[in-house]
Amino acid sequence: MTIDNADNKAQKRRKVRAILASGLVLGVGAAVTLAAWNDSVWGNAEFGTGANTWNVQGDFGGGFNEYIENPGGSMIFTPGFDNLAPGQTVASVVGLRETGSNLDAIVSLQRATDPAGAADGVSKSNLDETLLLKVTDMGATKGACTDTQQTGAVLTSAGATVSNGTFANLTVPKGTERWLCFAVTLPNNLNPSTLSKSVSAAWEFQAVSAEPVATP
Known part of the structure; x- marks a missing residue:
């Protein structure tokens, strides 16, 4: 054992x-x-900022252009803008377009400033706080924009004046145009002796590119 x-x-x-x-x-x-089975796979990519592929231009009556500095393009209002009477309205058409055809533009209208570049707002005048501003969105096609007719959705707030009329987040689709109508009214029941005789205003349309839409 x-x-x-x-x-x-x-x-x-x-x-x-x-x-x-x-x-x-x-x-x-x-x-x-x-x-004997060793193997390698390589991947590479190049990144950029998309320079020169996104751009916004304005048309204030003389054709589309860059207008990148204050005072920008001269807005052409209907007759009487320089000799307003109480109750009178004058209007001007404004065009915006994105030229790169890659990204939408999101546009906001800022408070009016002095075309001369002064830091104290429009100017030292009470007329800018009296004149009423109404901005309507005419869409992709230039529509009616006269002293008696403005068609489209109103973008400014009720009672907006030249000095404080603003709007935000208006989309200009890539490669297309968007048309606006600026109407300025001198209200009734005013004492002309209390008002300044003139005022100058420059509006800035601030544009940023929209986020690209992810594709499935």
């Missing part, structure tokens, strides 16, 4: 050694085989 047990233990040790040896051989063989 003792001899048999000794023989059995010896056989088990031999089997273990054989299995381990076999495993070592397989391990070496596998390492050699895997070394």
Whole structure:
């Protein structure tokens, strides 16, 4: 019995050694085989800012142009803008367009400023706080914009004046035009002797590019 047990233990040790040896051989063989399967894949990309692919221009009656500095393009109002009477309205058409055809433009009208660049608003005049401003959106096609007719959605707030009339987030789709009508009214029941005789105003249309729409 003792001899048999000794023989059995010896056989088990031999089997273990054989299995381990076999495993070592397989391990070496596998390492050699895997070394022959090495492979590489490369990917590259180039990034940019899209320079010269997005741009907004304005048309104030003389054709589309850049007008990037104050006072910009001269707005052409209907006759009488320089000799207003109480209750009278004058109007001017304004065009905006995005020329890059890549991204929409989001446009906001800022408070009027002095065309001469003064830092105190429109000018030292009470007329800018008296004249009422109504800006209507005529859409992609130039529509009616006269002293008696302005068609489209009103963009300015009720009771807006030349000095504080603003609007925000008007979309000009990429590669298209958007037309606005500026109507200025001198209200009735005023005492002309209390008003300044003239006022000058420059409006800035601030535009930013819209976020690109992700495609599925």
